[in-house]
Amino acid sequence: MEVEDLFGHRISYLRVSVTDRCNERCRYCMPEEEQAWFAKEDTLSYDEMLRIVRVGASLGIKKIRVTGGEPLTRPDVDEFCANLAQIPGIEDIGISTNGTLLAKTDEGITMAERLVKAGVRTANISLDSLDREVYQRTTGRDLLPRVIEGVDAAIAAGFQAIKLNCVLMKGQTEREMPALIQFARDKNALLRFIELMPVSTQEVLSDDTFLPIATARKLVEQTTGPLTPLPEFRTNGPAAYHLIPDTGQKIGFIGAMTNLHFCESCDKLRLTCDGKLRPCLGSFLEFDLRSVLRGGCDDAELAAFFQNVVARKPKEHDFRHNYQPNRRMIAIGG
Ligand code: SAM
Ligand code: SF4
Numbered sequence: 001m002e003v004e005d006l007f008g009h010r011i012s013y014l015r016v017s018v019t020d021r022c023n024e025r026c027r028y029c030m031p032e033e034e035q036a037w038f039a040k041e042d043t044l045s046y047d048e049m050l051r052i053v054r055v056g057a058s059l060g061i062k063k064i065r066v067t068g069g070e071p072l073t074r075p076d077v078d079e080f081c082a083n084l085a086q087i088p089g090i091e092d093i094g095i096s097t098n099g100t101l102l103a104k105t106d107e108g109i110t111m112a113e114r115l116v117k118a119g120v121r122t123a124n125i126s127l128d129s130l131d132r133e134v135y136q137r138t139t140g141r142d143l144l145p146r147v148i149e150g151v152d153a154a155i156a157a158g159f160q161a162i163k164l165n166c167v168l169m170k171g172q173t174e175r176e177m178p179a180l181i182q183f184a185r186d187k188n189a190l191l192r193f194i195e196l197m198p199v200s201t202q203e204v205l206s207d208d209t210f211l212p213i214a215t216a217r218k219l220v221e222q223t224t225g226p227l228t229p230l231p232e233f234r235t236n237g238p239a240a241y242h243l244i245p246d247t248g249q250k251i252g253f254i255g256a257m258t259n260l261h262f263c264e265s266c267d268k269l270r271l272t273c274d275g276k277l278r279p280c281l282g283s284f285l286e287f288d289l290r291s292v293l294r295g296g297c298d299d300a301e302l303a304a305f306f307q308n309v310v311a312r313k314p315k316e317h318d319f320r321h322n323y324q325p326n327r328r329m330i331a332i333g334g
Contacts, residue, residue, distance in 0.1 A: 001059035009308050012062045013268040016049055018077060019069040020273055024098050025140030026126075028167055028196055028204045044275045046080045048293055051088070052271060055302045056125045057089035059310075061269075065094045066120070069273070072101035079115035085119030096121035096165075100143045102150030102157075112150070112157035122161040123154045125189075130179045134172060151187055161233070162189040163252075167196055177216075178223045185249050192239050192252030193220075198279065213255035217242065220251060227251065238265060256281075269309065277306070279313035287312075330333040 003011050010034050021077035022030075052117060053064060058250050064084055072095075084093055095115060096279065098137075102112040102123070112123070129135045133142040154162050164184050166173060171194070175197050184191035193216045198205045220242075223228055234241075239252035240259070263280075270278040275290025292301065 003307055004320040009265075009267055009313065010060065010314070011267055011269060013058050013065070014053065014061045014063070015065045015268060015270045016053065016066055017067050017069065017271065017273045018046075018049070018071045018080065019043065019074040021073050021230040022068065022070040022098070023073055023100060023141065024070065024143065025169075025217075026128075027138055027140070028169070029199075034042055042274045042290075044273060044290060044293075046076070046083070047082070048275070048290075049271070050083055050275050051299075052289065052293070052302065053090065054087050054310035055085060055299055055306060056269075057087050058299075059303060059306055060089075062089060062090040063094070065095040065096055065124075070098055070101070071095060072097055072111055077149045078111065078118045078218075080116060081120050093118075094122050094124060095120050096124040097126070097150075098128065098139070098143075099125040099147040099150035099154070100141075103146065103153035110153045110157060112159070113272070116159055120330065121159065122163065123159045124163045124164075124165055125154065126167075127151075127164045127180065127183075128169070129172070129176045130183055131176065132185075134176065138169070138172070151189070155187060156191075162187070164185075164191045165194055166188045167194050168213070168216050169196065169210040171207050171284055173211055173216070174219055181220065181223055181244075181249070181251070184246060184251075188250060190235070190250060192254055194254040195257045197256050197281075210257070212219055212258045213240075214254040214258065217253060224251075238263075266313075269313075277309045278307050285312055287303060 053061065066077065066081060078278055081093055081095070084090055102110065104111045115123070125147070128138045130144070132142065132144045136142045151162070164180070166176070166180055193213060195213055196205050196210055217227060224244040225246060228245055230241040231242050233250065235255065238259070241250050241252045241256045243250055270281065271289070272278065272286070275288065275293065277289045278286045278288040287305070289305060292305050
């Protein structure tokens with residue numbers, strides 16, 4: 001069975017946030033004030049998440065991305081991924097991580113190896129800068145060397161694809177581009193530049209901080225020469241890829257704010273770690289699946305809930321309409 005929203009999007013992708021906790025403090029992801037974390041009892045157990053995914057899979061969910069917060073800060077996330085991989089209908093599992101814990105070793109095995117063994121196919125690793133000071137300023141932590149070890153651990157572990165995600169910040173990313181492009185090439189990873197979105201606080205996004213993907217592309221071309229668009233090349237999301245003809249390297253641009261076609265191919269739902277099902281990252285809509293789940297519903301009721309959320313999926317996000325976020329990105333799951 002497959003579910004479609006009112007605009008013909010076939011929903012096949014669920015992002016599952018396993019925690020709102022993180023070992024970093026990225027400026028654009030968390031507001032500066034003291035964090036109020038979800039209580040343990042308000043966070044879904046892995047079994048609850050697996051049940052939701054099972055029901056989702058019966059409705060056509062095929063791809064899962066495990067995210068957070070920082071998913072690798074939640075114990076036993078590798079075991080959770082292995083259980084996800086056992087669910088009939090789930091064909092593709094990826095993880096989004098800041099990379100700081102990928103090289104962490106337990107009984108001689110790295111976390112990256114555990115994830116690959118569990119059936120995780122792709123690793124999306126956030127990397128805004130290769131300059132230790134800039135990295136620390138952006139993420140609030142001096143962990144760049146650990147991230148680089150993490151990227152190497154991911155390569156050694158044999159993920160089928162590794163993507164490096166850099167959030168575009170005016171006045172900063174411009175200087176980082178040449179090194180990031182070279183690093184991605186050396187590591188055979190797919191580099192993507194992501195427009196800043198007003199997902200945590202409105203203030204993170206201003207004329208002083210926002211760098212649109214069109215400008216980013218021109219800046220990349222200053223390093224690489226003219227890029228060739230690759231409209232046919234797609235990964236799981238809305239990135240538009242371009243080729244550097246001289247080297248064959250591909251670079252992705254993700255422009256939620258300025259790409260007016262951004263939502264056209266959206267096939268995603270998001271499950272927050274406190275059990276809200278969200279039909280869109282850039283919308284206030286969220287539906288309390290946890291209460292239904294803990295209220296003793298059967299799978300048919302869960303499926304009906306799921307279908308109802310899909311039916312409420314908006315045509316496009318609200319980011320361009322003076323959007324006032326109601327949830328921090330870290331508590332949604334990127
Ligand atoms: N901790 C993991 C990580 O950093 O990759 C996973 C969760 S994080 C919320 C997922 C992605 O969201 C990261 O690539 C991060 O850069 C991105 N992100 C967070 N806040 C953002 C914002 N305001 N605008 C654009 N991307 C953002
Ligand atoms: Fe943590 Fe990822 Fe948010 Fe940075 S972007 S604070 S690493 S959840």
